[in-house]
Amino acid sequence: MLLGFNPGVSRIPSWWTGPDVICVECRKPVNKWNGIVCANYLYRRGKFRPCRQGWHGKCYRATSPGDVFPQIMLNDDMQGFMEGPTESERFGFARNGDNYVCPFQCNLCQFRNVHMRDPEATLLDDAMLCCIRRATLDSFWGRAEGRVRANLSSLRNMHERAQANFGLQDLLPAMGPFPLKDTFRMGPAIVMLKHLLDPGRYGDHITFSTLQKYRSSFSNVWGVSVQTLQDSIMARASAKMCTSTCPTNGLWFERFMGGVHSRMGDDHRSEAAISSCVMKLLLKCSEEDLLRTPSGVRRKFLVCAGLFWREFSRRDASRRSSPDSAQGVYSTE
Numbered sequence: 154m155l156l157g158f159n160p161g162v163s164r165i166p167s168w169w170t171g172p173d174v175i176c177v178e179c180r181k182p183v184n185k186w187n188g189i190v191c192a193n194y195l196y197r198r199g200k201f202r203p204c205r206q207g208w209h210g211k212c213y214r215a216t217s218p219g220d221v222f223p224q225i226m227l228n229d230d231m232q233g234f235m236e237g238p239t240e241s242e243r244f245g246f247a248r249n250g251d252n253y254v255c256p257f258q259c260n261l262c263q264f265r266n267v268h269m270r271d272p273e274a275t276l277l278d279d280a281m282l283c284c285i286r287r288a289t290l291d292s293f294w295g296r297a298e299g300r301v302r303a304n305l306s307s308l309r310n311m312h313e314r315a316q317a318n319f320g321l322q323d324l325l326p327a328m329g330p331f332p333l334k335d336t337f338r339m340g341p342a343i344v345m346l347k348h349l350l351d352p353g354r355y356g357d358h359i360t361f362s363t364l365q366k367y368r369s370s371f372s373n374v375w376g377v378s379v380q381t382l383q384d385s386i387m388a389r390a391s392a393k394m395c396t397s398t399c400p401t402n403g404l405w406f407e408r409f410m411g412g413v414h415s416r417m418g419d420d421h422r423s424e425a426a427i428s429s430c431v432m433k434l435l436l437k438c439s440e441e442d443l444l445r446t447p448s449g450v451r452r453k454f455l456v457c458a459g460l461f462w463r464e465f466s467r468r469d470a471s472r473r474s475s476p477d478s479a480q481g482v483y484s485t486e
């Protein structure tokens with residue numbers, strides 16, 4: 154009896170020992186360490202043949218000219234994020250080893266996951282592939298370049314040491330295949346990207362905060378859908394912790410949102426602070442107007458305005474942690 158023998162499957166090498174692929178873009182070889190290789194590249198999934206797709210990092214680029222998604226241009230590197238590529242280049246390409254910090258399936262596999270068919274030469278399919286490419290790049294850029302490079306170097310070192318010292322070919326876990334369904338939730342991601350192009354209240358595009366409402370809505374409906382029966386609650390004494398299977402709370406979606414946030418930044422108009430200087434000026438003007446006004450309705454209005462600013466400053470100061478705004482406002486009393 155041949156235990157574990159599975160004809161047709163046993164002949165397929167593991168992801169790590171499988172053959173190199175030809176770069177889709179430049180047609181030169183890509184191995185596991187000088188580019189990004191689709192997690193499904195070796196494996197037949199459902200009715201689809203293996204995609205065998207891989208790219209050198211710089212060859213996996215945003216779709217041109219279709220990629221018109223907004224990108225903020227930073228003027229400095231105060232966050233320590235800029236390292237290497239210029240601002241206009243950032244978010245426009247992949248880095249070697251991105252697939253080792255973020256799960257990666259190629260455009261073709263993602264399209265198959267969502268539509269259960271191959272893409273056709275139509276405007277609709279082209280637009281979707283463009284969005285899939287953007288979403289994938291955003292998920293990669295949810296991690297800084299130095300971190301990706303360091304992880305790749307460490308991983309390669311570990312893999313080669315295991316091979317050389319112990320003959321271990323498959324020390325590292327299998328990268329694929331992923332099931333033939335939208336496990337990453339690429340669907341909601343590309344819909345969100347499309348929403349990003351809507352005009353915003355303060356600019357050409359909506360803000361990141363507005364975009365997040367889609368993610369919240371999806372999580373909310375997931376929580377009350379039939380899917381929620383798969384979730385579990387861990388309880389100990391009075392403490393409870395929920396585990397969720399909602400994909401928009403998963404690793405890939407988190408990286409995607411992180412990349413979008415880095416690319417477009419955010420605009421918090423509703424939370425803009427009124428500085429202590431401005432508040433003092435408002436109270437001073439109200440007081441001066443009041444002294445100049447003899448009597449009547451106008452005087453009553455100015456009293457109300459002054460009281461409003463005073464009350465506003467109290468509430469604002471108690472809410473904010475900034476010592477400048479809090480002390481500055483209270484010092485006017």
Ligand SMILES: [Zn+2]
Pocket residue numbers: 176177178179180181208209212
């Ligand atoms: Zn290439």
Ligand SMILES: [Zn+2]
Pocket residue numbers: 191192193194204205206258259260261262
């Ligand atoms: Zn693929």
